[in-house]
Amino acid sequence: MPLITDSSKLTFGPIPSRRFGISLGVDLSPDSKQCNFDCLYCELKPAKTVSTMSEYPEVLAVIEAIEESFAKHPNIDVITVTANGEPTLYPFLDELIVRINSIKKDAKTLILSNGSTIYKKEVFEALLKFDTVKLSLDCISEKCFKKLDRINASVDCQKIVEAMAQFRLQSQNTMVLEVLFVKDINDAQEEIELLYQALTHINPHRVDIGTIDRPPAYKVQPVSYEALEAIAMQFKELNVNIAYKNRPKQTHKFSEEEIITMLKRRPLTLEDIENMFDEESRNLLNSLVKINKISLINCSGVDFYKIL
Numbered sequence: 001m002p003l004i005t006d007s008s009k010l011t012f013g014p015i016p017s018r019r020f021g022i023s024l025g026v027d028l029s030p031d032s033k034q035c036n037f038d039c040l041y042c043e044l045k046p047a048k049t050v051s052t053m054s055e056y057p058e059v060l061a062v063i064e065a066i067e068e069s070f071a072k073h074p075n076i077d078v079i080t081v082t083a084n085g086e087p088t089l090y091p092f093l094d095e096l097i098v099r100i101n102s103i104k105k106d107a108k109t110l111i112l113s114n115g116s117t118i119y120k121k122e123v124f125e126a127l128l129k130f131d132t133v134k135l136s137l138d139c140i141s142e143k144c145f146k147k148l149d150r151i152n153a154s155v156d157c158q159k160i161v162e163a164m165a166q167f168r169l170q171s172q173n174t175m176v177l178e179v180l181f182v183k184d185i186n187d188a189q190e191e192i193e194l195l196y197q198a199l200t201h202i203n204p205h206r207v208d209i210g211t212i213d214r215p216p217a218y219k220v221q222p223v224s225y226e227a228l229e230a231i232a233m234q235f236k237e238l239n240v241n242i243a244y245k246n247r248p249k250q251t252h253k254f255s256e257e258e259i260i261t262m263l264k265r266r267p268l269t270l271e272d273i274e275n276m277f278d279e280e281s282r283n284l285l286n287s288l289v290k291i292n293k294i295s296l297i298n299c300s301g302v303d304f305y306k307i308l
């Protein structure tokens with residue numbers, strides 16, 4: 001598999017346009033899955049969990065590959081550090097991000113991690129150096145963690161939430177948390193309430209919630225869009241972005257009062273508005289933005305309408 005991948009992201013939605021550019025993917029485990037989780041929903045094949053990477057590219061090789069990509073695509077906007085597995089198991093993550101930051105010019109850096117190593121000092125310090133850190137948090141109870149994420153024995157899941165909260169306090173940059181819901185595994189009310197408590201404690205800039213949308217490693221089922229929407233309603237006052245392919249479109253007319261009430265309960269994304277609001281309501285919403293009754297904020301590439 002290639003160490004580096006380029007991709008162009010497309011804009012979504014009819015309301016304000018945003019510029020998305022070229023995203024450069026850096027895979028720190030290009031040849032095999034190396035992860036301290038073996039999630040039921042993983043898009044990769046099941047694999048024995050590990051606590052460290054044993055096969056990985058040298059820092060210099062990664063930096064040279066990034067420089068080559070910059071020579072071909074000088075307008076790279078985002079460098080996304082990821083892995084076939086867990087990128088924070090890469091033993092030189094801190095050295096790597098320091099080197100990337102020294103050559104990245106105006107590009108932003110993003111890391112996609114399962115969040116399980118954030119309580120380790122060296123990982124915590126390295127993550128602080130990324131512009132955006134996107135971490136998974138599927139469960140809070142140990143039972144759920146073991147069942148859904150099938151964690152390696154080296155992972156102390158009791159330490160993760162507090163370390164994430166500390167990270168949010170110390171980081172100057174953007175923190176996004178992602179929760180993937182699996183039917184009959186982490187969608188019980190008890191687990192959702194624990195997640196909500198943890199999320200409000202951590203206070204990330206954005207929470208992405210989603211479900212399985214590609215063939216999973218094990219036989220598990222997605223939750224419905226309606227279930228995700230009901231969960232989003234419970235995650236009050238957080239910037240919740242529902243990630244769901246082909247979500248149903250059911251547009252309605254809303255009054256100003258209804259729009260304000262809805263946004264007080266939870267901020268809505270451009271995609272929410274597209275799928276829920278009829279044209280008249282969208283116009284009304286935009287007029288409320290113009291007179292500053294409602295704000296439109298961008299959180300790491302996702303626009304939210306919210307009452308500030």
Ligand code: SF4
Nearest residue numbers: 035037038039042085
């Ligand atoms: S953390 Fe990511 S790569 Fe690792 S098993 Fe889970 S889904 Fe797969």
